[in-house]
Amino acid sequence: MAAASPPAPPLETSPGSTTGPHRHFSSQRNETRLQFEAFTALYLSVALWCAYVNIYKAVWWLPIGPASGALNFHLIDFAVVRFLAVVTLWKLCQFLAAQAAQYLDNGLSPVVSHLVPVSLAVVCAHSIATLIKAGNLSHAVFLLYPVILLAGYRFLFPCNEDEDDKMASCKMLLSSRMWYPHHVCIPNGAHVRSEMERFSSDFDVRINNILTLTVLYAYYIGFLPIVFIPDYVNYDLVLLIVHAVFTMTTLLVLLFQHYLPHSYFNELYSCALHLGSWQPLPGTCIKKGNCPE
Secondary structure (H helix, E strand, O other): OOOOOOOOOOHHHOOOOOOOOOOOOOOOOOOOHHHHHHHHHHHHHHHHHHHHHHHHEOOOOOOOOOOOOOEOHHHOOHHHHHHHHHHHHHHHHHHHHHHHHOOOOOOOHHHHHHHHHHHHHHHHHHHHHHHHHOOOHHHHHHHHHHHHHHHHHHHHOOOOOOOHHHHHHHHHOOOOOOOOOOOOOOOOHHHHHHHHHHHHHHHHHHHHHHHHHHHHHHHHHHHHHHHOOOOOOOOOHHHHHHHHHHHHHHHHHHHHHHHOOHHHHHHHHHHHHHHOOOOOOOOOOOOOOOOOO
């Protein structure tokens, strides 16, 4: 009969675990939420402008040309432009409204915090109504496709309000300063496991936020301007695809740098040191064919 394996040691006394002071990374200055939202809105606006310039540019430099301006404005659907402009400025306006509501009275605070999102939603609804009235139903469907997809996902997979850690992480991501859970060096197994669960939930929220925003912005800024090009307009498709890929890659880097700063990984690493490390047990084979006879 085979001998039973020895029980695993408790977490606080596991081999390779660290209970002393941790070595921290060099500190770097983290941007505020206002700086991040303002820079992201500026970058998205410039990327959208570049996409429209690549599509609707005119040969204005010819002595006898079909257009006198740099862009063929008569070919641009400004209802779509208004909708895309709201998408680029939505998070910045929502953040400014939330910050302004904190310095107002209790009676005006809810009004201001809801006035800006409602106003932006009205602009989007007006753009959709204009497209439908003009007979461009397919354009309206393309603009509302992420909203319909998100609503269907929330209907099929509703949020679990009991997940306190994820709800807290979602709320703290909307604060003015970058927030993340901090590691508390306590050599206790229950505390370390609870802390790891909190870090795991927070990391899932951040990754989900990064991927969702990247795909959403890449869809509206890089993909939709190509879809709405009229059939009689000549354009460079390869240049537009490269622009869309470059926009998506840059957004991914910006979001990773903001939501996953170096200090956040320092907290993850400090907590992971308490989980121990792989240690060879005496009398076991580390590699095949390396067993003592």
